[in-house]
Amino acid sequence: MSESIEVVGAERMAELGVKLGGACAAGDVIALVGELGAGKTVLAQGLARGLGVPADVPITSPTFTLINEYKHGRLPLYHVDLYRLEREAELEHVGLWDLYRGEGVVAVEWFDRFPRLAPRERLELHIGRIPGRDDARRVEIIAHGAVGTRLARALTLTQGA
């Protein structure tokens, strides 16, 4: 299942994340794919809010920390950014594979850098720029397995509502 939507403005991008957060269950993996400045972190910020991380807790980019963990919400959120990771072996040190089967929700920016380590069940969101426009992004929603299908439905069923 794959569908694409146009998302106008960062606020709507965050709202998409909020919606996703409401539908997440323990162990869900959300793969965020898109070039620099696509809107991956904005979406993850919304996701955190949707999981119930309070507004006064800042959701910052994990570019340098690799993983940021938030335990304030309905489920733990692990916000991961693979941009600066050089080698696949480093991932073992950070225990990403354990997070994938764990008790929290895992959102991974630059997921496509290490495609070999993809869990079978996941929702992928490919965020792309729209030529000639800076006010919007195209988000392709790609479901892998039952987890992906459940989350994709949550995003598309209420589209426009």
Ligand SMILES: Nc1ncnc2c1ncn2[C@@H]1O[C@H](COP(=O)(O)OP(=O)(O)OP(=O)(O)O)[C@@H](O)[C@H]1O
């Ligand atoms: N749907 C949207 N329409 C227009 N602008 C957007 C949209 N979503 C996000 N933006 C803007 O894009 C910029 C970059 O967003 P963000 O930091 O989330 O990108 P990123 O994909 O995480 O980048 P990086 O790869 O550097 O981590 C921000 O200025 C944000 O406001």
Ligand SMILES: [Mg+2]
């Ligand atoms: Mg980012």
